Amino acid sequence: MRVMFAGSPAPAVPVLGALLASRHEVALVITREDRPRGRSRSPVATPVGEAAAAAGIPLLKPASINAPESLDAMRAADAGALVVAAFGQILRADVLDVWPCINVHYSLLPAYRGAAPVERALMDGAQETGTTIMLMDEGLDTGPIIESVPVPLAREDDAGALLMKMAEASGPALVRALDALEAGGLASTPQPGEGASVAAKITDADRPIDPRRTATEIQQQVRALSPHIGATIGIDGQQFKVWRVKPTNAAAVPGLVRDSGRLLLGTASGGLEIVELQPPGKGRMHADAFLRGYRGELALTTA
Secondary structure, three states: OEEEEEEEEEHHHHHHHHHHHOOOOEEEEEEEOOOOEEOOOEEEOHHHHHHHHHOOOOEEOOOOOOOHHHHHHHHHOOOOEEEEEOOOOOOOHHHHHOOEEEEEOOOOOOEEOOOOOOHHHHHOOOOOEEEEEEOOOOOOOOOEEEEEEEEEOOOOOOOHHHHHHHHHHHHHHHHHHHHHHOOOOOOEOOOOOOOOEEOOOOOOOOOOOOOOOOHHHHHHHHHHOOOOEEEEEEEEEEEEEEEEEEEEEEOOEEEEEEEEEEEEOOOOOOOEEEEEOOOOOOOOOOHHHHHHHOOOOOOEOOO
């Protein structure tokens, strides 16, 4: 069948790839508008936009997918369904009432509905996770479930690695849903009332590392905000991003300590080694390289 695909960031690209490799035809790709990037502030296409252009698929980059001109372009695509994966815009009734809208949501619904399911699951120390293929309604990820796909969660996975695992697992399930829709036998189940939770959007308040928390909690925070957002820590009055930490058995008093080329952080319970960080205005670096060139006191400061 002819389908439309709406998605934007890198974790949506493998889902698009699975559609392109299937027997279904992607008639139109809808993605966010190009946004300024880098020092030149030149407009840059989304990863999905780049993938669609490389595959020669018509592109729509609307300010709003719900706008009348967007709906006209979508109707012209003559598609039988709309597939959504990490698109970044809310679909209104004008879209939902015209096409079957199948969403790829990166959690095992009804847990972690909302904008940041992967980040919130990692922050919470979730022991299991997965992806859900669902029919969309006007609620916040409340539509009926077509298929739930468990995804193994490794101890070292950060949000970026876990999202890509979920995207790879979502593709085959999505194709199965489209096969069933085309055959007229798409089955879905209402979400259970128990176990529902909302994964709120990540804000600046989620980023600062608080040594009064445990080592486990801080490690979960760092994993959840890597590799794109970044947990932060104040050192000598400057805000550093922390990209990777690991537990350590070395004695760590509260605060930051140099220890034979390692940067240790004492917490309320247990110690952490800061493995990779990013000083303000510089690139990411291993902690030992940072320590070789840093002459500050390593005093923890608040933002």
